[in-house]
Amino acid sequence: MRSQPHPFMANSVTAIQQEMLDAIGAKTVAELFEQIPADHLTxxxxxxxxxxxxxxxxxxxxxxxxxxxxxCESELSFLGGGCWRHHVPAICDEIARRSEFLTSVWGTPSSDQGRYQAWFEFCSQLGELVDCDLVGLPVYTWGCAAGHALRMASRLNGRRKVLVPEVLDPERLLVIRNYCEPSGMAQHLSIVSMQTDPASGRIDLAQAAAQIDGDTAAVYIEMPNYFGILEEDAERLATLAHAVGAEMIVGVDPISLGVLAPPPSYGADIVVGTTQPLGVHMYGGGGLGGFIATRDEERYAREYPTLLVSMTSTSRAGEIGFGLSLAEQSSYGSRENGKDWTGNSVYLWAIANAVYLSLMGPQGFEDAGRLITAQARYAAQRLAALPGVTVPLSGSFFKEFVVDFSATGRSVASINQALRARGIFGGHDLSAEFPAFGQRALYCVTELHERRDIDRLFDTLGEILNHDD
Structure with a gap:
């Protein structure tokens, strides 16, 4: 039987394949792989x-x-831990999918079609939300943003030690470690963990104070932290960091800022975080993005590895244009000599983020924050009423909280398996990530959860704990 060309692969046509081989001076495709040892070939x-x-x-x-x-659209989900199910207004998808943006990820200014202005609106609105004047275009994830920020701090003060919380998303910590590079490499940063108070879930202030010294480049905390707990000593940590000339970096969930104070109000110099809650679907974990924001000071601007968008006048009187600033210091302008390497894979999410921010406004963020707070508090109270179940951490929390099942004699894995069989995704299993804490799970409640959803979870967990083997 004669081999047919593949309908989607032009070089499977014999004549085209031969033309390509002739152009590079090869007789057969096999010649292209001669450098591979024979014992490596299948x-x-x-x-x-x-x-x-x-x-x-x-x-x-x-x-x-x-x-x-x-x-999470077909099942009732209480999963969180870095990617959350929030409401995405239909207009976010409608605008982000327009051909002006969907096919205009990169190119010359002639192919802009409003992209720079939309990016400028993203930066402006996010800056207002986090109370920072300078915001770069987004990077791949929150972890990338945190890693970039730690390296920015190191370049600012020439130091090599950074402090991060003991309680941190393990995946985010892996990304941060990657940015800080292994020991022995020229750009290595030493990572020191700040211990967590087991009763409150907050950073142990006394222990952290002993770690912050003249070698510290930056202190990094999150608000709320990975367990959903609010770091009530954030301002004191910032004071300690500033006293030794270190930068204070705060990672934040932006959806919380309708009810929580923006990080600069308690001493943050650099603010980072995720953009996923701002009008982006979960997409199987792929709808992520991270941001970096600072004061509009040249010392910070000169260390941004990301692209910055500015507004300026044009050659036509009264006309305003938008374009890139300080692009030469990025990896786009200087490649391997740039401040750090960044990519453009999440720039489309910035369009959706800008639409979401403009729709919500200050009142929308406050309403969402209050609803999330109330529903999460209700869920914690309900689950704590189950026999053998506790909500062990005393610190105030937002959106996520830890539930301890250790006294039930059941593992989180077995409980979650039973929940899945009943159409519910239970909380994120923490027992493998933090085994010292026992059988604990991280439960997430957002504005999409109604009280009937929480009551269903309560009833189903009660059934599982009382009757299942």
Missing amino acids: KAPLDLPPALPSEAALRRYLIDTLSQNRH
Whole structure:
């Protein structure tokens, strides 16, 4: 049977393939792989299913496969821990999917089509929310933003030690460690953990005070922290950091800022955080983004690794234009000699973020924050009433809280498995990440949870704990 060209692969056409080989001076495709040792090459065909014969068959296969998925739109979810289910107004998707933005991720100014202005609006509105005058375009994740900020601080004061909380999203910590580089490398930063008070869930202030010294480049905390707890000693930590010339960096969940004070009000020099709650779907964990914000001072601006968007006059009287500032210090302008390496994969989310911010406004953020606070408090009170279940941390919390199942004799994994069988995603299992704390889970409640959802969780957990083996 004669081999047919692949419908989506132009170089599978024999004539085109030969033309490409002739252009590079190779006789066969195999010559391109001669540098690979023979013992590294696969000897037998890969054990793959038969190729799908058509686009229609591929579509059916994908639909059948995806129909097996259980997601947060079809199930009742209390998962959080870094990616949360918040309401996404339909207009966020409508605007972000417009061809002006969807196909204009990068290019020359002639292909701008309003992109720079939309990015400027993102930076301006987010800056107002976090009370900072200077905001860069987003980076891949909150962890990336935190890593960049720690390196910014090190460049500002020439120091190599950074303090981070003991209680930190493990994935975010891995990203931060990657940015701080292994010991022995030229740009290595030493990471020191600040211990957590086991009763409150907050950073142990006395212990942290002993760690902050003249070698400290930055102190990094989160508000709320990974356990949802508010760091009530944040201002004292900032005072300690500033006393030795260190930078204070605060990571924040922006949806909380309708009810919580912005980080600069308690001493933050650099503010970082996530953009995912601002009009972006969970997308299986792929709708993430991180931001960096500071005061509008040249010493900070000169250390930004991200792109900055500014407004200026044009050659036409009375006209305003938007463009990039300090691009030469980024990896776009200087490649490997830039301040740090950043990518542009989340710039489209900045469009959705800008739409969300403009829709919500100050009152919208306050309303959402108050609703989240009330619903989360109600959920914590209900779950704490279950036999053997406690909400162990005494600190105030926002959106997320820790639930301890240790006294029930059940593991979080078994409880979550039973919940899934009943159409509920239980809280994020913390027992593997923080084994010393026992069988604990991180539960998340947002503005999308109604009291009937929380009551359903309470009733279902009661059934599981009372009757399941």
